[in-house]
Amino acid sequence: MTANELYCRAFQKAMKLTALVFDWTEPELIQGPGSVKDLPALIQSKGIQRVLLVTDPGLMKIGLPKPLIEALEAAGIFCAVYDQTCVNPTIQNVEDARQLYLEADCEAIIAFGGGSPMDCAKGCGARVTNPKKSMMQMSGLLHVSKKLPPLFAVPTTAGTGSEATVAAVVTNPETHEKCPCNDPKLRPKYAVLDPALTVGLPQPITSTTGMDALTHAVEAYIGQSNTKYTAKRALEATTLIFRWLKKAYDNGADMEARENMLLASYYAGVAFTRAYIGYVHGIAHNLGGYYNVPHGLANAIILPRVLEYYGESAYARLADLADAAGVAGNTTEEKAKAFIQAIRDMNASMNIPDHFDCIQEADIPLLAQRALKESNPLYPVPKIMTQPECEALIRNLMG
Numbered sequence: 001m002t003a004n005e006l007y008c009r010a011f012q013k014a015m016k017l018t019a020l021v022f023d024w025t026e027p028e029l030i031q032g033p034g035s036v037k038d039l040p041a042l043i044q045s046k047g048i049q050r051v052l053l054v055t056d057p058g059l060m061k062i063g064l065p066k067p068l069i070e071a072l073e074a075a076g077i078f079c080a081v082y083d084q085t086c087v088n089p090t091i092q093n094v095e096d097a098r099q100l101y102l103e104a105d106c107e108a109i110i111a112f113g114g115g116s117p118m119d120c121a122k123g124c125g126a127r128v129t130n131p132k133k134s135m136m137q138m139s140g141l142l143h144v145s146k147k148l149p150p151l152f153a154v155p156t157t158a159g160t161g162s163e164a165t166v167a168a169v170v171t172n173p174e175t176h177e178k179c180p181c182n183d184p185k186l187r188p189k190y191a192v193l194d195p196a197l198t199v200g201l202p203q204p205i206t207s208t209t210g211m212d213a214l215t216h217a218v219e220a221y222i223g224q225s226n227t228k229y230t231a232k233r234a235l236e237a238t239t240l241i242f243r244w245l246k247k248a249y250d251n252g253a254d255m256e257a258r259e260n261m262l263l264a265s266y267y268a269g270v271a272f273t274r275a276y277i278g279y280v281h282g283i284a285h286n287l288g289g290y291y292n293v294p295h296g297l298a299n300a301i302i303l304p305r306v307l308e309y310y311g312e313s314a315y316a317r318l319a320d321l322a323d324a325a326g327v328a329g330n331t332t333e334e335k336a337k338a339f340i341q342a343i344r345d346m347n348a349s350m351n352i353p354d355h356f357d358c359i360q361e362a363d364i365p366l367l368a369q370r371a372l373k374e375s376n377p378l379y380p381v382p383k384i385m386t387q388p389e390c391e392a393l394i395r396n397l398m399g
């Protein structure tokens with residue numbers, strides 16, 4: 001083992017032990033088609049009278065948040081709306097949402113949308129109660145000092161699982177860096193899993209966000225910080241995604257498929273928020289920060305490449321995932337390889353490309369450096385990657 005590997009493994013062991021004392025209480029769930037209509041009554045029951053709803057322009061345009069906003073108003077709850085969250089939300093988004101929260105004298109936040117509005121809402125909540133710390137100062141691990149205002153998460157993609165996680169990922173547009181901020185205080189107290197909100201997801205967003213959920217399950221499961229519970233959730237998510245994602249992609253109105261994908265995304269979120277992610281995300285976050293590649297698309301393309309890089313170090317775990325996915329093979333190695341191929345096949349069946357056109361050769365050293373800075377020593381990956389290996393992997397992604 002090199003000195004760097006020793007350092008990473010010692011750090012990861014210490015983090016696994018530290019995690020034993022965290023509060024891992026999961027959000028209280030409201031579930032089922034149409035269940036978002038129960039949210040105003042829940043908010044009312046908490047004595048909350050003024051909320052900020054954080055969403056994005058695309059969702060406002062198709063009117064998805066409208067029935068909820070109207071129902072809140074009908075229930076006598078004042079609702080200010082921040083609808084400018086961009087894909088890969090920025091520090092400015094968080095600051096603008098916070099300003100609106102303060103001006104409108106709000107007491108709670110509803111995060112309505114995919115991972116972008118959910119993370120913007122988490123950042124906004126953290127800034128409201130921690131005004132002396134900038135978003136950048138809270139990025140990293142355990143830098144949120146005070147708990148957030150009540151946060152109700154309503155995912156409309158399936159997805160990031162942000163409704164279940166202790167993370168908020170915000171982009172610094174000046175440096176093109178995506179900064180993951182990890183703290184149990186960021187975990188929403190309530191989540192609404194309403195599949196009816198996801199039936200209108202266009203095919204490319206259904207497919208790529210679904211592959212993001214799969215990446216969470218896979219990276220959590222093959223990492224070294226699993227608990228029995230996170231392993232179980234990761235396997236369940238994998239089974240659900242292999243069974244239902246293509247169905248949701250083929251027929252967006254298939255409510256059973258949508259419901260199962262929301263559940264898969266939630267389970268995968270529960271798994272990775274404790275067991276962490278890996279190099280797929282480390283690289284994907286940086287392609288997002290640099291070239292604004294959508295998060296799910298980046299993960300979908302990078303996932304099979306990184307799994308191949310892990311090679312033997314991940315075979316046993318990948319073979320378990322193959323079993324969960326219903327992918328056959330005679331030996332552990334065969335199963336692992338068949339599982340990676342099944343991911344490639346699933347991507348191809350949903351028209352997801354297998355490379356990026358945006359990567360510039362000159363950017364590769366810094367991209368690799370940042371991906372490794374994010375991942376090492378934090379992510380308990382099966383095999384520690386070096387700078388030349390990471391550069392070669394990114395170069396291969398150019399097609």
Ligand SMILES: NC(=O)c1ccc[n+]([C@@H]2O[C@H](COP(=O)([O-])OP(=O)(O)OC[C@H]3O[C@@H](n4cnc5c(N)ncnc54)[C@H](O)[C@@H]3O)[C@@H](O)[C@H]2O)c1
Nearest residue numbers: 058059088114115116156157160162165167169200201295
């Ligand atoms: N906090 C976490 O734990 C975590 C985990 C993974 C990813 N993320 C972050 O989440 C972000 C990505 O989130 P995402 O993949 O959910 O996409 P997104 O929130 O960026 O949304 C993508 C697009 O889909 C549209 N959309 C969303 N729901 C829709 C619906 N029901 N119908 C029609 N259109 C809809 C949006 O308007 C937007 O244009 C990234 O910034 C990523 O870093 C966070």
Ligand SMILES: [Fe+2]
Nearest residue numbers: 160212216295
């Ligand atoms: Fe992700």
